[in-house]
Structure formats: structure tokens, C-alpha cells
Amino acid sequence: MDHGAPIIENVFGISWLSVNLSNVLMIAVTSIIVFVLCVLGARHLQMKPTGVQNVMEWILDFIKGIINDTMDWKTGKIFLPLALTLFTYILVGNLLGVITNGVFHGEIWWKSPTADASVTLTLSAMVIILTHFYGIKLRGGKEYVKDYFRPVPFLAPIKLIEEFANTLTLGLRLFGNLFAGEVLLALLVGLTASGVLGFIGGAIPFLAWQGFSVFIGGIQAFIFTMLAMVYMSHKVSEEH
Amino acid sequence: MHIFANYSMVYAALGGLHVIDMAVQLFFFIVLLLLVKKFAWGPVMNMMQKREEYVAGEIEAAENSRAEAEKASKEALEQLKQTKQEAQKIIEDAKNAGVRQEQDIIEAARSEAARIQEAAQADIQNEKEKALQALQDKVASLSVLIASKVIEKEISAQDQEKLINDYIKEVGEEL
Structure with missing residues (x-):
């Protein structure tokens, strides 16, 4: 039951370059699912909407x-996509990680991509940079630049720190929630099996926790x- | 035991930050964003925009047609009122004309009657005069007759005159 992750260290012999192949797989799978669902949903568009x-x-x-809620629509509409x-x-x-977790050769391949700090921090950093x-x-x-010295100049260092704190909290909140959910699911699977x-004690909590996940x-x-939109509005709106 | 084993999995999975994962995530996310924007959300947004415009247009058209209908009904009402007034006027005129005509007819009848009466009176007068004339003529011959009768008796001219006049008077009263 000791599942590792399919991590390859020192890619191309570069010491800081590493890759978790399960993440790569799940990122691709998630992207493809989202793309396919969206494109399927956007077929046969009609004036009178039906179904999908x-x-x-x-x-x-x-x-929308x-x-x-966070900014006025005139500036906000470019962030809609x-x-x-x-x-x-x-x-x-x-949801991918809630539905199934896949283990292959003792390594966990199929999970939520968002249950990984690399992925969520990438997303949050991207949002903050944007x-x-x-x-x-x-x-x-x-x-x-002026915004860092508002409303009072001595708050500027705190504001600077806030940017990094925002990045970390935004990414780690998502990661923490999802990772904890998956850990608990894995434990309950172990207990049920x-x-x-163990099955009698674990089945019902497992179902409950899956619903909660x-x-x-x-x-x-x-x-x-x-x-993400709140942080965006802090930067692009005139007044706070 | 399983539970302890799973804890080790937790540490393994936490791992560190994998640079290639991050790059892959960023790349996939950007590509995904562009693709769904172009192929999914773009068309959906366009359709919603189009529908919004369509609905706005329809509302405007409905408002316009309502205003038009209101105007038309007002016009119709106005026309109806005017027509009613005209009809009233025509009836009034007809009535007046009728009254006038009636009066004319009565007047004409009256004057006709008067004329006829006058003519009749003239006729009567005429006849009367004629009759008188005839009578006078007759009286002359009668007087001759009387005279011839009276001649046997003695009669004065005065008596004769008186006799004739009396006779004429008598006849005139009778007529």
C-alpha cells in the first residue's frame, strides 16, 4: 500500500529539473476533458437554448x-475567458481525483492534478503575475507603483509581502483541500479493503467523504x- | 498498519516543486484557455450577445408597434368623431331643408288657393254681371211686354220707370 509517485529526478542531468509524470498525465487528461466538454457544449448553438x-x-x-461582484463589467469582461x-x-x-484514484506498479498515477503543490502554485503564480x-x-x-503607498506609505513593505502571501495562500489553499481529501479517501479505501x-466501519464514512469531496x-x-478575480480587481480598479 | 503505510505515501506525494510539472501546467493552461476561448466560450458568448440584441430589438419593435397602434386608434377615434359630426350636420341640413320645403309647399299651396279663389270670385262677379246684363236685357223686353199690357190701362212714364227699377232690384237681390 505504500504508493510512491512517478517522479524522475535530474532530467537531462540537470540537478534542479524534476518531473512528476503523474502530474503531466493528469494535466493533459484534465485539459482534454475540459476542452472536449466545452466544445461539445458549444455545438449546435441556437437562439432558443436547449439542453447542453x-x-x-x-x-x-x-x-460573469x-x-x-468584484469589479465593474467594463474592465472585467476581458477576464471572462x-x-x-x-x-x-x-x-x-x-472531481477527477474524487471519482477515482489510480495506482499502477505501486505508483500513484491517476489523481487530481490540483492535489499537487506544483500545479496549484503554478496557477496561483500565473494569476498573480497576470x-x-x-x-x-x-x-x-x-x-x-503609487498603489503600494496607499492609503499610507509605511504599509508598502506589508503590501509587498502581501503579493507573495497571496500567491502562496491562493495555491496552497486549493492544494491543501484537495490533497487532504485524497489522503483521507486513500486511508478510507485502505480501511475498507x-x-x-474494516469494510463495515469504513464503507459509510467513505461514501460520506466522497460526497463531501x-x-x-x-x-x-x-x-x-x-x-483570482478579487486580486485582479485590486490591481485594475481605481478605488478599493 | 495500512494507515501508517499510507502516511509514508503522503510524504512521498507531497514531494517538492517539480519545475517541468509547472512548465507543463502553464503551457497546458494557456493552450486550453486559447482553445476553449476560440472554440467554446467565444461562440457561446456571441450567441448570448446576439440573443440579447435580438430581445432588445424585439422589445423596441413591440414598443414601436404599440405606439403606432395607439396613434392609429386615436386617429380612428378622431375620424369617427368627425364623421359623427358630419352625419349630424347632414341630418340637420336635411331637416332644415325639409322644413323649408314644407313651408315653400304650404306657401305655394296657399298662394295657389288664393289665386284660385280670386279667379273664382272674378268668375262669379263676371257671371253675376253677365246675368245682370242679361236680366237687364230681358227686363227691357219684359218691360216692353209689360208696357204693352199696361197700355191698355193708363200708366204714366213715372210708374213705368218705378216698376222697372223695382223689378231689377228684386232680381238683383235674388241673385
């Missing part, structure tokens, strides 16, 4: 609502998207 189109439009309106992709990608990624980029692009470098008594997956996808 309703779902697509509901998701779009939902994300998130953006509208980003927020949509973040939400769908993280949601699908979260907030800086759009902050400068939409409001100009002067306003961007250990024997008759689905809930957490949805909530975390929502929170990640929401916070």
Missing part, C-alpha cells in the same frame, strides 16, 4: 456574476476563481 447550451450559458452567467477556464479546469481537476500585468496595462505604471470489520471540489474551484 443551457448548462454552458449557466456557467458563463455564473462566472463572480466578475461583476480566464475566469471561465480557471473555474472549469479546477472543477474538472478536483494581476500585475493588467494592473500596469490598464492603469499605467505610475498608478501601479482491509477486512470485513465533490462539494469541496466545487467550492474550491469557486473560491479560487473568486479570489
Whole structure:
């Protein structure tokens, strides 16, 4: 039951270069699933929406609502594709790990891509870097720099630290939730498979926790998207 | 035992940050973003935009047609009112004309009657005069007759004159 991860260290003989092949696999799988679902949902678009189109439009309106909550729509609409992709990608990624965990040759291959710190921190760092980029692009470098000294100048170091803290918390919150969920699922699987008594004791908590994980997956996808848009609005909106 | 074993899995899975994973994640995310934007959300957004515009257009059209209908109904009402007034006027005119015509007819009848009466009176007068004339003529011959009768008796001219006049008077009263 001791599952390792398919990690290859020292790729091309470079000491800091390493890769977790399961992550690569799951990133690709999640991306493909999201892409296929979205494209399937966007086929046969009609004026009078039916079936899948309703779902697509509901998701779009939902994300639109998130953006509208944090900034005004005129500046916010360019972030709609980003927020949509973040939400769908993280949601699908979260749910993949809840549905199944795959172990192959004692190494865990099939899991949530979002249950890995590398992946979530990449996403959060990307979001934070984008907030800086759009902050400068939409409001100009002067306003961007000035923002660090508002409302009072001596808060500037804290504001600087906040940027890194935001990156870490945004990424690690998602990672922590998903990873903890998967660990508990793995433990419960172990317990359920250990024997008759273990099955009796473990089956019901396992089911409950799986249901709860689905809930957490949805909530975390929502929170990640929401916070990404909140950080974005801090940088691109005129007043806080 | 299983549980302890699983803890070791936890540490293994936590691992460190894998640079290639991060690069792959970033690459896949950007590609995914561009692809779904182009193939999925773009068309959906366009469709929603189109629908919004369509609905707005429809509402505007409905409002326009409602305003038009209101205007038309107002116009119709106005026309109806005007027509009613015209009809009233025509009836009024007809009535007046009727009254006038009636009066004309009565007047004409009256004047006709008066004329006829007058003519009749003139006729009567005429006849009367004629009759008188005839009578006078007759009286002359009668008087001759009387005279011839009276000649046997003695009669004065005065008596004769008186006799004639009396006779004429008598006849005139009878007529």
C-alpha cells in the first residue's frame, strides 16, 4: 500500500529539473476533458437554448456574476475567458481525483492534478503575475507603483509581502483541500479493503467523504476563481 | 498498519516543486484557455450577445408597434368623431331643408288657393254681371211686354220707370 509517485529526478542531468509524470498525465487528461466538454457544449448553438447550451450559458452567467461582484463589467469582461477556464479546469481537476484514484506498479498515477503543490502554485503564480500585468496595462505604471503607498506609505513593505502571501495562500489553499481529501479517501479505501470489520466501519464514512469531496471540489474551484478575480480587481480598479 | 503505510505515501506525494510539472501546467493552461476561448466560450458568448440584441430589438419593435397602434386608434377615434359630426350636420341640413320645403309647399299651396279663389270670385262677379246684363236685357223686353199690357190701362212714364227699377232690384237681390 505504500504508493510512491512517478517522479524522475535530474532530467537531462540537470540537478534542479524534476518531473512528476503523474502530474503531466493528469494535466493533459484534465485539459482534454475540459476542452472536449466545452466544445461539445458549444455545438449546435441556437437562439432558443436547449439542453447542453443551457448548462454552458449557466456557467458563463455564473462566472460573469463572480466578475461583476468584484469589479465593474467594463474592465472585467476581458477576464471572462480566464475566469471561465480557471473555474472549469479546477472543477474538472478536483472531481477527477474524487471519482477515482489510480495506482499502477505501486505508483500513484491517476489523481487530481490540483492535489499537487506544483500545479496549484503554478496557477496561483500565473494569476498573480497576470494581476500585475493588467494592473500596469490598464492603469499605467505610475498608478501601479503609487498603489503600494496607499492609503499610507509605511504599509508598502506589508503590501509587498502581501503579493507573495497571496500567491502562496491562493495555491496552497486549493492544494491543501484537495490533497487532504485524497489522503483521507486513500486511508478510507485502505480501511475498507482491509477486512470485513474494516469494510463495515469504513464503507459509510467513505461514501460520506466522497460526497463531501465533490462539494469541496466545487467550492474550491469557486473560491479560487473568486479570489483570482478579487486580486485582479485590486490591481485594475481605481478605488478599493 | 495500512494507515501508517499510507502516511509514508503522503510524504512521498507531497514531494517538492517539480519545475517541468509547472512548465507543463502553464503551457497546458494557456493552450486550453486559447482553445476553449476560440472554440467554446467565444461562440457561446456571441450567441448570448446576439440573443440579447435580438430581445432588445424585439422589445423596441413591440414598443414601436404599440405606439403606432395607439396613434392609429386615436386617429380612428378622431375620424369617427368627425364623421359623427358630419352625419349630424347632414341630418340637420336635411331637416332644415325639409322644413323649408314644407313651408315653400304650404306657401305655394296657399298662394295657389288664393289665386284660385280670386279667379273664382272674378268668375262669379263676371257671371253675376253677365246675368245682370242679361236680366237687364230681358227686363227691357219684359218691360216692353209689360208696357204693352199696361197700355191698355193708363200708366204714366213715372210708374213705368218705378216698376222697372223695382223689378231689377228684386232680381238683383235674388241673385
